[in-house]
Amino acid sequence: MELGDKLELLAAAARYDASCASSGSSRRAYGGLGAARPTGVCHSWTGDGRCVSLLKVLYSNACRKDCAYCANRVSIDQARASFSVEELVRLTIGFYRRNYIEGLFLSSGIFADPDIVMDRLIEVAKTLRERERFGGYIHLKAIPGCGNKLIEKAGLYADRLSANIELPTASSLARLAPQKSGAEILGAMRFIGQAEAASKEDRNRFRGRRGAPPPFAPAGQSTQLVVGASPDDDKTIVRLAAALYGRLGLRRVYYSAFIPVSADPRLPVLRSPPLLREHRLYQADWLLRFYGYKPEEILGEGESNLPTDIDPKTAWALRHPEFFPVDVDRAEYYELLRVPGIGVTGAGRIISTRRESRLRPEDLPRMGIAMKRARWFLASGGRPLFSVGVAPSPSALDPFRLRILLADAPKGMAACGPSPASAVPQLEFSFG
Ligand code: SF4
Numbered sequence: 001m002e003l004g005d006k007l008e009l010l011a012a013a014a015r016y017d018a019s020c021a022s023s024g025s026s027r028r029a030y031g032g033l034g035a036a037r038p039t040g041v042c043h044s045w046t047g048d049g050r051c052v053s054l055l056k057v058l059y060s061n062a063c064r065k066d067c068a069y070c071a072n073r074v075s076i077d078q079a080r081a082s083f084s085v086e087e088l089v090r091l092t093i094g095f096y097r098r099n100y101i102e103g104l105f106l107s108s109g110i111f112a113d114p115d116i117v118m119d120r121l122i123e124v125a126k127t128l129r130e131r132e133r134f135g136g137y138i139h140l141k142a143i144p145g146c147g148n149k150l151i152e153k154a155g156l157y158a159d160r161l162s163a164n165i166e167l168p169t170a171s172s173l174a175r176l177a178p179q180k181s182g183a184e185i186l187g188a189m190r191f192i193g194q195a196e197a198a199s200k201e202d203r204n205r206f207r208g209r210r211g212a213p214p215p216f217a218p219a220g221q222s223t224q225l226v227v228g229a230s231p232d233d234d235k236t237i238v239r240l241a242a243a244l245y246g247r248l249g250l251r252r253v254y255y256s257a258f259i260p261v262s263a264d265p266r267l268p269v270l271r272s273p274p275l276l277r278e279h280r281l282y283q284a285d286w287l288l289r290f291y292g293y294k295p296e297e298i299l300g301e302g303e304s305n306l307p308t309d310i311d312p313k314t315a316w317a318l319r320h321p322e323f324f325p326v327d328v329d330r331a332e333y334y335e336l337l338r339v340p341g342i343g344v345t346g347a348g349r350i351i352s353t354r355r356e357s358r359l360r361p362e363d364l365p366r367m368g369i370a371m372k373r374a375r376w377f378l379a380s381g382g383r384p385l386f387s388v389g390v391a392p393s394p395s396a397l398d399p400f401r402l403r404i405l406l407a408d409a410p411k412g413m414a415a416c417g418p419s420p421a422s423a424v425p426q427l428e429f430s431f432g
Contacts, residue, residue: 063109103137
């Protein structure tokens with residue numbers, strides 16, 4: 001198979017991995033220099049907030065396993081191909097020199113023993129780093145079941161490692177991906193977390209001195225969860241994500257709306273991928289990571305799924321009228337973050353402005369506060385902001401009215417049906 005055809009096939013096969021959002025380009029070079037193929041280049045965010053474009057491909061789309069939700073499962077009759085180490089190195093360096101990409105995202109089907117697959121991925125990264133002196137971003141998939149020594153080696157060449165947990169409960173994994181082992185996936189994650197911590201400690205000992213050992217996966221580890229392929233509810237997913245952040249030190253959990261790629265009686269029949277559910281889970285994830293919410297606060301008592309009509313932060317605010325109004329002149333940083341319409345930047349600006357001068361309500365929009373939402377939950381000078389300029393109404397804070405007013409179902413996203421009430425609500429994976 002020609003290298004260009006291989007690239008097309010193996011970049012398309014990688015597009016279901018949500019670790020970075022795909023944005024293929026179809027630029028043509030009419031008499032100019034360079035041309036982009038409409039495959040393979042996607043964007044990802046680094047830890048310091050920069051957006052980097054990556055060549056996102058599989059080493060091979062051949063796989064011995066038969067996970068029901070996967071486009072590369074062994075039982076699908078389709079063209080299969082594998083790169084050689086040399087081909088991938090050439091492609092990466094060629095794309096980098098032409099300014100198409102800043103890095104490589106490399107995953108693979110399990111075409112052989114996990115040690116062999118992991119070794120090939122490492123070989124690509126090693127050749128890029130050592131022979132080609134490539135300093136760009138490299139994200140490698142950690143292949144569950146491979147030896148820890150190989151993961152240790154991978155972390156020396158990769159900026160980020162990821163082992164995909166895919167399904168939120170052991171029972172769903174057993175049903176939809178019976179050849180995968182939850183224990184092996186979590187084992188790989190735990191080992192990466194330990195190696196990362198040990199590397200930081202080692203390097204700290206050399207602070208300010210020469211001779212520090214190279215960092216292990218300095219951008220940390222991430223994972224992906226497929227949403228909607230199994231009956232697991234949002235409560236289970238949110239609790240699992242919180243445990244992955246808290247106990248295994250993951251930097252990011254990615255949520256990928258299930259896209260049916262093959263018929264399988266074990267899979268649900270969906271009219272469209274549950275994109276709104278995926279969106280709400282990202283919002284909930286944001287609350288866990290940056291807003292100081294505990295997993296049990298994200299959903300209300302007796303709720304199994306996030307609401308579709310409003311975001312989870314507004315839902316929390318409407319469930320807790322006793323918390324509001326928050327006084328913009330006195331509230332602490334994390335109290336401000338509980339106000340719908342105030343984000344991390346806005347809360348920081350309010351705190352720093354208050355140190356220097358008296359805050360006026362009319363200053364708030366300039367600080368990035370979305371007053372359309374925030375005004376219902378804020379007070380200033382002892383007076384609720386929603387009553388400024390209007391006749392105070394005793395029913396202004398009625399949660400039912402506010403819910404309708406603040407509803408924001410994103411356009412173009414299909415609301416998914418709630419998971420069955422019988423879905424398993426407890427955390428099944430053991431982090432012991
Ligand atoms: S092991 Fe990975 S590539 Fe293979 S079928 Fe399962 S999800 Fe797909």
